[in-house]
Amino acid sequence: MERPGYYGRFGGMFIPEILVATLQELQAAFEAVKRDPSFWKMYQSLMATYSCRPTPLTYSENLTRHFNAPHFYIKREDLNHTGAHKLNNVMGQGLVVQRMGKRRVIAETGAGQHGVATATMAAKFGFECMIYMGEVDVARQRPNVFWMEQLGATVVPVKDGSRTLKDAINEALRDWATNMDTTHYVLGTVCGPHPFPEMVAYFQSIIGKEAKAQILSEVGRLPSRVYACVGGGSNALGIFQGFLYDSEVELVGVEAAGEGLKSGKHASRLASEDASVGVAQGYKTYFLQDDDGQMRETHSVAAGLDYIGVSPILAAYHEEGRVRFEAATNDEVLEATRLTMKKEGIIPALESAHALACTFREASQMSSDDVILVNLSGRGDKDIFTIADALGDESWKRFIGKKAEAYSA
Amino acid sequence: MLEDYIRKRTEEKGILMMAHVVVGHPSLEESFELVRVIVSAGVDLMELQIPFSEPIADGPVILQANQSALAAGVKVDDCFEFAHRVNQTFDIPFLFMSYYNIVFKRGEDRFFDEAKEAGIQGTIVPDIPPEEGEAYVAAAYTHGIDPIFILSPTTTADRLAYLAGFGRGFFYCVARKGITGAKTTFSSELDQFLGRCRGVTPLPLALGFGVSQKADVDFLKGKVEIAVVGSQAIRVLNASGVEAVGGFFRTLC
Numbered sequence A: 001m002e003r004p005g006y007y008g009r010f011g012g013m014f015i016p017e018i019l020v021a022t023l024q025e026l027q028a029a030f031e032a033v034k035r036d037p038s039f040w041k042m043y044q045s046l047m048a049t050y051s052c053r054p055t056p057l058t059y060s061e062n063l064t065r066h067f068n069a070p071h072f073y074i075k076r077e078d079l080n081h082t083g084a085h086k087l088n089n090v091m092g093q094g095l096v097v098q099r100m101g102k103r104r105v106i107a108e109t110g111a112g113q114h115g116v117a118t119a120t121m122a123a124k125f126g127f128e129c130m131i132y133m134g135e136v137d138v139a140r141q142r143p144n145v146f147w148m149e150q151l152g153a154t155v156v157p158v159k160d161g162s163r164t165l166k167d168a169i170n171e172a173l174r175d176w177a178t179n180m181d182t183t184h185y186v187l188g189t190v191c192g193p194h195p196f197p198e199m200v201a202y203f204q205s206i207i208g209k210e211a212k213a214q215i216l217s218e219v220g221r222l223p224s225r226v227y228a229c230v231g232g233g234s235n236a237l238g239i240f241q242g243f244l245y246d247s248e249v250e251l252v253g254v255e256a257a258g259e260g261l262k263s264g265k266h267a268s269r270l271a272s273e274d275a276s277v278g279v280a281q282g283y284k285t286y287f288l289q290d291d292d293g294q295m296r297e298t299h300s301v302a303a304g305l306d307y308i309g310v311s312p313i314l315a316a317y318h319e320e321g322r323v324r325f326e327a328a329t330n331d332e333v334l335e336a337t338r339l340t341m342k343k344e345g346i347i348p349a350l351e352s353a354h355a356l357a358c359t360f361r362e363a364s365q366m367s368s369d370d371v372i373l374v375n376l377s378g379r380g381d382k383d384i385f386t387i388a389d390a391l392g393d394e395s396w397k398r399f400i401g402k403k404a405e406a407y408s409a
Numbered sequence B: 001m002l003e004d005y006i007r008k009r010t011e012e013k014g015i016l017m018m019a020h021v022v023v024g025h026p027s028l029e030e031s032f033e034l035v036r037v038i039v040s041a042g043v044d045l046m047e048l049q050i051p052f053s054e055p056i057a058d059g060p061v062i063l064q065a066n067q068s069a070l071a072a073g074v075k076v077d078d079c080f081e082f083a084h085r086v087n088q089t090f091d092i093p094f095l096f097m098s099y100y101n102i103v104f105k106r107g108e109d110r111f112f113d114e115a116k117e118a119g120i121q122g123t124i125v126p127d128i129p130p131e132e133g134e135a136y137v138a139a140a141y142t143h144g145i146d147p148i149f150i151l152s153p154t155t156t157a158d159r160l161a162y163l164a165g166f167g168r169g170f171f172y173c174v175a176r177k178g179i180t181g182a183k184t185t186f187s188s189e190l191d192q193f194l195g196r197c198r199g200v201t202p203l204p205l206a207l208g209f210g211v212s213q214k215a216d217v218d219f220l221k222g223k224v225e226i227a228v229v230g231s232q233a234i235r236v237l238n239a240s241g242v243e244a245v246g247g248f249f250r251t252l253c
Helices: A017-035 A037-050 A061-067 A085-098 A113-125 A137-141 A142-150 A166-181 A196-218 A234-240 A310-318 A330-345 A350-365 A381-391 A394-408 B003-011 B028-040 B060-071 B076-090 B099-107 B108-117 B134-142 B158-163 B189-201 B216-219 B231-240 B240-253
Strands: A057-059 A069-075 A104-109 A128-134 A154-158 A183-185 A225-229 A250-258 A277-279 A283-288 A325-328 A371-376 B016-022 B045-049 B096-097 B120-124 B146-148 B170-174 B203-210 B226-229
Touching: A017 A037, A017 A085, A017 A196, A017 A277, A017 B158, A017 B226, A037 A085, A037 A196, A057 A196, A061 A069, A061 A085, A061 A330, A061 A350, A085 A104, A085 A113, A085 A183, A085 A234, A085 B028, A104 A113, A104 A166, A113 A128, A113 A142, A128 A137, A128 A166, A128 A234, A137 A142, A137 A154, A142 A154, A142 A381, A154 A234, A154 A330, A166 A183, A166 B134, A196 A234, A196 A310, A196 A371, A225 A234, A225 A350, A234 A250, A234 A310, A234 A371, A250 A310, A250 A330, A250 A350, A277 B099, A283 A310, A283 B028, A310 A325, A325 A350, A330 A350, A330 A381, A350 A371, A394 B099, A394 B216, B003 B016, B016 B028, B016 B060, B028 B076, B028 B240, B045 B060, B045 B076, B060 B231, B076 B096, B076 B108, B120 B216, B134 B146, B158 B170, B189 B203, B216 B226, B216 B240, B226 B240, B231 B240
Parallel strands: A069 A371, A104 A128, A104 A183, A128 A154, A225 A250, A225 A371, A250 A325, B016 B045, B016 B226, B045 B096, B096 B120, B120 B146, B170 B203, B203 B226
Antiparallel strands: A057 A069, A277 A283
């Protein structure tokens, strides 16, 4: 029998002794939630009235026509409250925190989406909230920092290590090891020590449950392929869970190829040959690390994919061959973003545009009969600075210049 | 082996002192000099930390020392060589402290085989609970190196008894919640925790996290066999250099 918290040879609970009791307490609270038949209904109703669930499934006619195949269906997590799938996990954990009677929540954030979602949940539930964010990410995701602070959270820029998502996770773990009596750590993705991968996947499964019902009712059959971007892997596992046992549906996870898989400047763990199995941040999976086991710097235009590890659950599906892993470069992602905006009037987050870029690349292999489903995990307005820079938009530059002048006057 | 040494020495001195050096911070040569001055100040055991990029149990002082060593290009191979060199030169027991990925990537057998070669007598790896560490514990036992496990104030009675079954040499008790380097208020609560530890193991106890001055060591006398000083010595090193660390330990020993 597989040990609890293990997925194949991945997962586990590699944590300092001081946190063992806290994780056991969380495990017990989560088990109770799973056993409670009224819980999922309460969760669904909260998401229906506070967020926009179920999020729509959009048939993208123009993209379908543009590529002359296949039929593109997009699951609109960008329309979820706070603009991404992140809130599904956060509200679920918020309900668990209420049951545990804790009053303070902490979280790490990369792109800032999970931080904004957590700050939102904390405001709604009346929790004190502290968000750890790498200094590099604070600099490139200023708008999200602004919103977190407006929502009442304290944002702590993390100045250690590579100053990105992994360092924010370490710092959140350190806070938790000190303040666990009052505090819950709202981990944002399907990584970290048990029971986080299982618990986050449980709440994100709402995406796949809805998507399956929607596509069956709209199209009358299952998609041939489902695509999702993979940073830690929470939106991917969310949608994949709807189709795991339908062997005719191919599941495709798309990682960040950054400047190219051969450049060394990427964040691709499963689609590249550069990662190896290791143990960090409380769990065992594929990490981008050197031969000594020191973690390497990762690169992506999308802060939310810029991470050294990947979900142990996805690592297991990769090894079993259930999920195929691909990667999209920064350039492909910007091109896909541009095309999706122009053709469909949808602004995808740069993270989500990785999934789109892969479908565009593979569209020509598919027939006009094929139905594909893409998880659009978040909206792209937060990326306005990055996208405007990448597109070299002159009028935007002039606007920012004038703003700066006005502020310094 | 460590146990006997600790018992004998405790009879002579009352309480022993374990120091913590991050190998390669700020450089391998300075680390060697640091070991020299600390040993001559009268310290009884020493942890050599193999730097790791994600040290989740360490506070800012040791975290930054890890980063400084890695930035200086220190490799795991260098740490084994360093261990070998200090073991040849100085006559106190040395232990490796690091995180599990460093052991895992080298392979448990190779890690402990080479550690034995280098004269290492114990290992402290805070992120490997015995449930995950079957291979780790087995390799340590096979090579005659003591895997030191950590007992914390949040550890339940059942679990203390479970952990006690795996320990060799001594147990490392953490004085409080949190990470290394923060302040600890030494109080009767600590007595109670140490009493719970004594209840499950006959092995000697070391106490760390927040031990930073003579008064702390005096407080611990008669309560534990070993006081562990980590972050404070690195603060002294960073502020005043290698020689000052010797002076700092002389006030404690």
